[in-house]
Amino acid sequence: MEALKHILRKQPDKLHLLTELLETSVDGTRDIFVNRPLSMAHIRYIGFDMDYTLAIYNKREIEDLAFRLTLIKLVGLKGYPEDILTLPYDVDHVIRGLLIDHRKGNLLKINRFKQVCRVHHGTQPADLSLYFNDRINQSDMQRFASVDTLFSLPEAYLYACMIDRLEAGDLGAKDYTTVFEDIRYCIDLIHRDGSLKSEITRNLARYIYRDPHLPLTLDKFIQSGKRLFLLTNSEWFYTDLVMEYLLETDTLGYQSWRDYFEMVFVSAGKPDFFKGQNPFQVVNPDTHEETPFEGDAFVPGTIYSRGNHLRFEQLSGAQGNEVMYVGDHIYGDVMRSGKDSNWRTVLVVQELEDELGKTEELEERHQRLKRLSNRRDKLLYELHIHSSHLHSLESLKVAISNFSATELQVLHRTEEELQESIRKCQKEIAKTEEKVAALRQELSRSYHPLWGPLFHDGDEISRFGDQVRDYACLYTSRVSNFFFYPTDRYYKSLRDIMPHDRWMELSR
Ligand SMILES: [Mg+2]
Numbered sequence: 001m002e003a004l005k006h007i008l009r010k011q012p013d014k015l016h017l018l019t020e021l022l023e024t025s026v027d028g029t030r031d032i033f034v035n036r037p038l039s040m041a042h043i044r045y046i047g048f049d050m051d052y053t054l055a056i057y058n059k060r061e062i063e064d065l066a067f068r069l070t071l072i073k074l075v076g077l078k079g080y081p082e083d084i085l086t087l088p089y090d091v092d093h094v095i096r097g098l099l100i101d102h103r104k105g106n107l108l109k110i111n112r113f114k115q116v117c118r119v120h121h122g123t124q125p126a127d128l129s130l131y132f133n134d135r136i137n138q139s140d141m142q143r144f145a146s147v148d149t150l151f152s153l154p155e156a157y158l159y160a161c162m163i164d165r166l167e168a169g170d171l172g173a174k175d176y177t178t179v180f181e182d183i184r185y186c187i188d189l190i191h192r193d194g195s196l197k198s199e200i201t202r203n204l205a206r207y208i209y210r211d212p213h214l215p216l217t218l219d220k221f222i223q224s225g226k227r228l229f230l231l232t233n234s235e236w237f238y239t240d241l242v243m244e245y246l247l248e249t250d251t252l253g254y255q256s257w258r259d260y261f262e263m264v265f266v267s268a269g270k271p272d273f274f275k276g277q278n279p280f281q282v283v284n285p286d287t288h289e290e291t292p293f294e295g296d297a298f299v300p301g302t303i304y305s306r307g308n309h310l311r312f313e314q315l316s317g318a319q320g321n322e323v324m325y326v327g328d329h330i331y332g333d334v335m336r337s338g339k340d341s342n343w344r345t346v347l348v349v350q351e352l353e354d355e356l357g358k359t360e361e362l363e364e365r366h367q368r369l370k371r372l373s374n375r376r377d378k379l380l381y382e383l384h385i386h387s388s389h390l391h392s393l394e395s396l397k398v399a400i401s402n403f404s405a406t407e408l409q410v411l412h413r414t415e416e417e418l419q420e421s422i423r424k425c426q427k428e429i430a431k432t433e434e435k436v437a438a439l440r441q442e443l444s445r446s447y448h449p450l451w452g453p454l455f456h457d458g459d460e461i462s463r464f465g466d467q468v469r470d471y472a473c474l475y476t477s478r479v480s481n482f483f484f485y486p487t488d489r490y491y492k493s494l495r496d497i498m499p500h501d502r503w504m505e506l507s508r
Helices: 002-010 015-025 059-078 082-086 150-167 176-192 195-202 213-223 236-246 309-316 330-340 352-361 363-399 405-447 463-471 479-484 499-507
Strands: 032-034 045-048 099-101 106-110 116-121 144-146 227-231 263-266 280-283 290-292 303-306 323-327 344-348 474-476
Touching (some): 059 082, 106 150, 150 176, 176 195, 195 236, 213 479, 236 263, 344 463, 363 405
Parallel strands (some): 045 323
Antiparallel strands (some): 032 474, 099 144, 280 290
């Protein structure tokens, strides 16, 4: 109701927003999920990243664009065959959270124990035995690259395509690592030399989705006394164009998008912003010229660049734990801010809406899998109990030699009964396990035919899921989901379960 009143007060003519709101507010895919408790009442400052956080990109269009521009660079600068220019982009081939092993030319999905769950060599599935005895050290940059932002998906798919070409003998003397380095160089270049951004800014509506609830959400935070700031790695000229597009003026009485934010930081150089000591610069919004900032407090309306979080806290007067930062990059936005500062963090995971929508669609099968898995776990528990009784009985027979004939008969009969129960349990476990494996595979393919669900693999949490859980206080699919919650809400985490917590349930 609070959200409805807010719209009616601010935009009485926006009936379509009310309709959308009513539809969205009952849709669980737009929920906010809690890893660590967070009290919004204690948050005074809310910072936002821009790309893939405030600005939701049209995945298909932008990835295709990045793929295409990189192919042009590979042909022009690195001598790749011209016919690669006609390669179609497959937006569904890779998912976030994969690792590129550029020593072996593979894409990997690993779980939270750093075990490899799925392997592709180029675009083709490969055998897991390739990694049988291989310890995956994901921070070994000499060997692995992490597909951890949505910007890196076209890079991963391009690598897979080029490995196919390498294996077909089309890339001369290049090896797996050189191909990776060529692609990384060219994709960095399209970001650096402006080719990607100039195309996006020519047609913002094609590449960026304008979320109608975003201005309302920011306004709601402001009305409740929160102080907002923008902290992005993008340059001023690009930030200005994108933000202007996102927060169209006049609707809520703001003259410019800059009026939503008390402070604006561009070219922030995250993750260095959280661990380095770069001084702040002042950006001239007209000439884009940067000069050192020498004041002892931020001046509202000024554009700053570079900087670091400690100086931010001194100049703004914010305590670390009063700041909540919302971003989409696990390493640059959430992990570094969580490790090197006391800032509370929110991760925007755009894929959540699809992932949760799929889970809803597959609910009946998920319930069946849960029942089967519970049955298997219960049987395993029973097997453990029978086996330990049998073991105790055998130890008893060794320890005590003077049993009477009747006692020995009883012992023998009990032993036979236990052995029979163990055989039954083992048979039932094998049957149930087979059903679990088949159903799990079917479910997994429904999420993604090649890589399965984003947050899991089999019974385990994926590396991506593990990072989301470890580093983000909250996670959600988009910033405007906060619109549906009170601005002083206490976000409470669910009770954490340890394996021994299931003991009662299994032993019944
Ligand atoms: Mg971003």
